[in-house]
Amino acid sequence: MSRYQSRFQSRFQSREHAGTELASALRAYRGTGALVLALPCGGVPVGRVVADALGADFDLVMARRIAAGVALDDTGKTWRTNEADAPSAAGGLRGIHFDQLCRQRAVYTPVRKPADPAGRVVIVVDDGLVSGATMYAALARLRKRRPARLICAVPIASRAGLDQVRALADEVLCLDTPDHIESLAHYYCEFQLVSDDRVRALTGMASAQAPGPARPGMVDSVPSLTQAMLIPCRTTPLRAMLESAPNPVGVAVMVHAGGAQRRAARSHYLARKLRTRGFATMLVDLQPDRRVDDALASEVDELAEKLAQTLSFLRTSTPFANLPAGLFSAGTAAAAALRVAADHPSQTGAVACVAGRIDLTGSAFLQRLDTPTLLMCASGNPQSTRLHHHACAQMHCPRQLSFVKASGCGFDDRHALEEVATLTADWFEQYLVNPSRPSLDEVAAR
Template identity: 80%
Template sequence: MELASALRPYRETGALVLAIPRGGVPVGRVVADALGADFDLVMARRIDAGVALDGTGKTWHTNDAHADSNTGSLRGAHFDQLCRQRAVYTPVRKPAEPGGRVVIVVDDGLVSGATMHAALASLRKRHPARLICALPIATRAGLDQVRALADELVCLDTPDRIESLAHFYREFRLVSDDQVRQLTGMASAQSPRRAGPGAVPSVPALSKVMLIPYGTTPLRAILESAPNPVGVAVMVHAGDAQRRAARSQYLARKLRAKGLATMLVDLQPDGRVDNAQVSALDDLAARLDQTLSFLRASTPFAGLPAGLLCAGTAAAPALRSAADHPSQLGALACVAGRIDLAGSAALQRLETPTLLMCASGTAESIRIHQRAFEQMHCPRQLNLVPASGCGFDDRKALAEIATLTGDWFERHLANQTRPCLGYRGEEVSSISPGQS
């Protein structure tokens, strides 16, 4: 099928194909089988011009919705129909979870765009790693209604008008409920899947606590992941766990929404504040090395590329460790860290692509980061995050840190090796060492 061929880059990536019933189900089934992807339904239903319902009963309006539309009186009957369809099509299992996954939404065609708009908008709220709208045919006006909701649009033909989808198919049959149920219940034609050479092993959904052996005080690691993550973000700090807990969990959720697994570790669990002395940095570096060794030897994430997100005092041992063991990490991100404590020698030897983030309201922190940035020769970027003081406790600053870190990891853990240097959000490619 031509649509499956256009989606070949997502073959065997752990993608989830979701079809809009009923017409989209035969198309989605073929696409899922060709890609070796999981397959399920996304419930959505047009109820009036420019207005549609999603599977939760929420009403979504496109730009073409009429101001005087009488959708209120129509909503109840249409939502009952959606609930009936879901009960008939998949009576004995829960819907697939799109969070943190590549999600491909398929229908047999798009005219006004209202139904697809509702499907994409409802899925976007569930934080997929990437959301793709895939269609054999769609009007240009209809695509305009959904363009902003998808990370990628794949469409084979875009006529100005569609009077009937049947005119664009060699064979076009109405799909019955029984056919939907049969196609939804089929196992993928690619199952059991066989990973090709160099393919990342499949990782199941995971949420567990593990203990990392270290002396007499094991380190507690919290591992969480949606199925088949594209990489793992190791998140470390040194003490002050009570204040950092909510912030760390927020950042972890955002990174998982990017398709990453997360591993949270406090390198100094007995520390009430993040104020480790310089004399303790070697011990913190040893604890970090043990953490990364444990990641490779004792977790389901052993085969995934790893990025390290560190904060505060943990930044210095992180930089030292990355400089001493350049093959351990694919990317590094430091938030408001005492990176100067790593020492000039470590900064100059660093090869790992490094993102530095500091608060824009602290002159001393800016000076420290600028000086470290100038000493590095690796691919690097320095961002000043709007924040008062040196902390990042407000949600807006945390959201920017999550976005910067997620984008940095996504870029460098995907083996895109072109050197780049950036400063305050601006990126310059192919900068030779020393041209800071």
Template identity: 70%
Template sequence: MIVVDDGLVSGATMHAALASLRKRRPARLVCALPIAARAGLDQVRALADEIICLDTPDRIENLAHFYHEFQLVSDDRVRRLIGMALTQSQGRVMGAATSVPSLSKATQIPYRTTHLRAMLESAPNAVGVALMVHAGGAQRRAARSQYLVRKLRAKGFATMLVDLQPDSRVDEARDFDVDDMVARVDKALDFLRTGTPFASLPISLLSAGTAAAAALRSAANHASQLGAVACLAGRIDLAGSATLQRIETPTLLMCASSDRDSVRMHQLAFGQMYCPRKLMVVPASGCGFDDRRALEDVATLTIDWFKGHLAERSLPCLSYRG
């Protein structure tokens, strides 16, 4: 058992934690700290089998002085993270014990006075389910979405492909449609949990175009329901800075190297986010992801991202590759 804290001043909190865990007779109990006052560290030495500490100043007035960023974690966020971990753990156990059937089914999701078209597909015993959303029924976008869900299924995912604006024949929804699309993504998530055999599986969310803004807003509001998010060539700027800063779910952003405006937009959005995230500028020529090699790269990146967050939530990190 390894117990970690952001720092130690008096040692009282760490002492209580180690004393409680010691009663459970762990094989080895390690206390790991980036910084600790020497007097406080002396208070906990007898309770740990090993102490790892990077810096031990004589006196610490305020731990925040030793950090570039030092934001306190709220009780509400701790509860959400614990709830997410429990949901993912239960999902894995249930998924292992319960046989998720092979499935290929076209369905409709009731939404207000209309319906959203959805395609559910899965091989037996899927490891997770990927909800793929896009806006508009343009042939090019539909073909790209179908390619990506086929690749996900080949790697053991169940998929639900949803067109958020089935009556549209353009590639992009209008900016003022985003709020309505958020409600449609929320409805799709609810349907996935209550109207499909995939209720026990961890959910990942994949989006493209204007739908990416809606997906990110929905992710910010439903952190406990999602294991990972990936956005492809998305108008993520339409999500808004406040949304980007609230997202907690690990998020992968992908844009084409051939679209410089999109690259700049993604770099700006990436800098406003605090969740575990990655920005990938995918080598592409011509019309971006119409390039087959670029689309293959997108599929690989998405699958790796989703699988990497199936088992557990990644530690917060920053990574960028141009």
């Protein structure tokens, strides 16, 4: 185990996962007409999940830290925690930060007034507290607007940070309180920056834009979605992250096995690219407790069983039940994906594998595979190239072998990832949105 992993154990898979756990702890407020207010930007994915789970209204509360223990609210007032030094250089930065707050408000909610907290149960959410200054400013501002009950709810916080805000809230709820926090990122497996576009989408502004033309295969009534879910699987549930723009044309079930910390940025980049092409995405790590990069060859059967359970869950417990599904896999999980596709051909309309351990699939599975399959291999890896050619020769299904310019098998280069995303989206559009079964094999080299 690395020094990084031995010092910090990730408490949450993602902000959405943290929101799911926080919503469970706040379930007493379900159906009470509560107002959930999130601090941009990191608190927005957490707050969106909480609001949806509680059936609550959702909006933003604007505040910004400008120095240690000092933060601004959206009126430009400066608030200091008890630990803030009296003399501070923050005064000279106040104007710059207030301009930034005003810009954020204009970008995030340009056409509507902020929700009124007066007389309501108000739950203020962020992705965590370190010093507590930003939450302190938000609570202090909201307290003046006379909510019926003011609640501070965060997944993780330092004890010192919580102490700063207790006097301002009627209730403080925190799932984990380490004595000291160097960075919130240490407590999340996935901790990407939250973009302005993401905030707009989660606060409902994206859906306010004029809808584009209907696309072939588009399924009505599937709303915009960001949701963390748990898939029952033996004794340890699998975490799944579901995301979609409104009315997707299909769902890409993206699976890998272990190494989540290394794979996170790549997986989320590819998922975003697929969503821009109209697909919903479902990200699942089939070996969430494995810290190394991939599962062992001896674990392919176990991975296939978990993947089959994932597909069953997709069909019975998600809004994507009626969408055509494609499997997108990497590493040892690719062998599991091909086995599942061979055993359950009605469950998947297409398969795409990148840098997959295709050699672990087994000849019997490859030969009876009927699902259209895209294999992507790094052009700079001769051993992988030979394995993919050998596997492709054993298949009788519609198939394509594409070579992507990349060094090794990592596919960490942005240009290589863009090509992988384009190849996968094109394949899924061909076989999920407009399914066909050409009689001739399709083998291409790029």
